[in-house]
Amino acid sequence: MREFYGYEGIHSIKFGRMKAKVNGMHRFALILGFLTLTLALLDAFQTIILPRRPVGRFRITRLFFLATWTPWVRVARLIQSSKARDQFYSFYGPLSLLLLFIVWATLLAGGYGLIFFGLHTPFSDPFHPGTLGGELRTALYVSGSTIFTLGLGDVVPATLLARALVVLEAGTGLGFVALVIGYVPVLYTAFSQREIAVALLDARAGSPPTASELLVRHSFTGGNAALIELLAEWERWCATLLETHISYPLLCYYRSQHDNQSWLAALTAILDTCALLITTVEGPATRQAQLTFAVGRHVLVDIVHVFRQESMEIGFLQQPMQRLDDDEFARLCEVLGGAGFALCGDIEAHARLQSIRRLYEPSACAMGHFLALGLPRWVPPPRDPSKRKDNWTTVADLRTPSALADRLSTHLSPLSTADHFGEDERH
Incomplete structure (x- = not known):
């Protein structure tokens, strides 16, 4: 070499x-x-x-x-x-x-x-x-x-x-x-608009929201018109959510201010309400319930696709749905009947409700599992009537200054407020 x-x-x-x-x-x-x-x-x-x-x-x-x-x-x-x-x-x-x-x-x-x-x-x-x-x-x-x-x-x-x-x-x-x-203000504006509707649902459906509570709180005279208006507002909210959360999926990871509220729980409660109005409860709100249900289901299906949770959705679809069993459905009908709602008398009402639930509940369960967010019940569990049901105390029934002072000192104390924010009382 x-x-x-x-x-x-x-x-x-x-x-x-x-x-x-x-x-x-x-x-x-x-x-x-x-x-x-x-x-x-x-x-x-x-x-x-x-x-x-x-x-x-x-x-x-x-x-x-x-x-x-x-x-x-x-x-x-x-x-x-x-x-x-x-x-x-x-x-x-x-x-x-x-x-x-x-x-x-x-x-x-x-x-x-x-x-x-x-x-x-x-x-x-x-x-x-x-x-x-x-x-x-x-x-x-x-x-x-x-x-x-x-x-x-x-x-x-x-x-x-x-x-x-x-x-x-x-x-x-x-x-x-x-x-x-420019991106951060757009993101937080969309988050704020989402959370405003979630917070407003507190006085109308409780926290966490439930379909039965939403209907019961609209059982007053003129409640059907108010319910139709509310469902129309949530139809627009779902359309806004579809636009913002598909374009900016990061918003799905943002949690609500209160630990017993979430955008997924609110959306599921609205879909539960629409499902009841379509299949079980008779009244003039059926048409608006169908419109709101269509947009709300569209939101869930698209978000599942964005996060690629189709396999999880199929898994929940193949399992028996556990959120509303026969006993819970009987209690739901009892609560709604006691509030004065006219219920469908045929024996196929529960089967129709089960069928329409399969259109959205597996998607909600898949996203709840992925995002670690709980789904609401159909009927709120029995609770002590002395305890607050909502995050925001309503004072519409207050009549005297002394009663106002008593209620405010009882329900709006720092400890009570901190409890719903998931915090300890600060001294």
């Missing part, structure tokens, strides 16, 4: 192989950088800007929630206190939003850094040791300082291409910050 090539020939061969290896590494870094940058920009665009359900199996946001939500649930199940566990769940939504921003920013900076490295972009770095690792560290440092527009000036691009890439990355960073600033 030495005799044929000589020492200089062997040295040139080794140098050529090493150079080819280095060039291959730069090409790999360039391709990886373009892929990372493209995936990050596309994912941020689909999540923040695109006003429809994102598509595609490989999405950074989806992988992020798969990697974080399952461990979060496992840790939460180790917490013994239900109040502390619910508080732990409530941290996930806002915290995951912040972490998602960090993931996007890291991927953008890393993508540009790999592109700088792959293009052999020269930088005037006084700390650059001249090695391959030093070149990569400099490229990542320049990318990180540029994406956040720090403008330190200690490392300066030496070519026209490098300067163009730095300007492009700075523009990307400014655009990303602008998107984040």
Whole structure:
């Protein structure tokens, strides 16, 4: 070998192989950088800007929630206190939003850094040791300082291409910050609109809400008209939920202010009410119940599809539905009959109710299992009448100042308020 090539020939061969290896590494870094940058920009665009359900199996946001939500649930199940566990769940939504921003920013900076490295972009770095690792560290440092527009000036691009890439990355960073600033108010506005309706349901259906309680509280004179109006409002609420929570699935992880309320429980209670009005309870609200039921079921089915819980939904569909057995149905009919509602007298009423429940209850159970949210009962359990039923105490029956003072001191004490917020009394 030495005799044929000589020492200089062997040295040139080794140098050529090493150079080819280095060039291959730069090409790999360039391709990886373009892929990372493209995936990050596309994912941020689909999540923040695109006003429809994102598509595609490989999405950074989806992988992020798969990697974080399952461990979060496992840790939460180790917490013994239900109040502390619910508080732990409530941290996930806002915290995951912040972490998602960090993931996007890291991927953008890393993508540009790999592109700088792959293009052999020269930088005037006084700390650059001249090695391959030093070149990569400099490229990542320049990318990180540029994406956040720090403008330190200690490392300066030496070519026209490098300067163009730095300007492009700075523009990307400014655009990303602008998107984040605009995204957060949109997200919290949708959350606020959702929770307003959930809070208003408290005085109308109790907390947690139940279908029987909603109907019983509308058994007064003129209650049918009020019930129709309420169902129409919830039809619009379901349509709004369909728009916001399909476009921004992150909202599904956000919990309500009170530990005995949730958007899923409220939606399920409304669907239960509509199912009763369609199959069991006679009255003028049937048509509006059908309209509200159609939109509400659409919401559940689409959200199950967004979170890819179809297999869980099929599993619940194949099991006997446990939320309303024969004894509970008999008690439900007794409560509604006692409130003055006209019930269908045929023996097929329960079968019809069972049939319509299969259209939405498996979806609700699947999402309840996935999000660790409880579903409401059909009839509230027997309870001590001296204890409050709702989160918000109604004072419509107060007549005298002394009675007002007594009721307020009893029902609106700091301990009572803290109990419904899942907190201890603060001294």
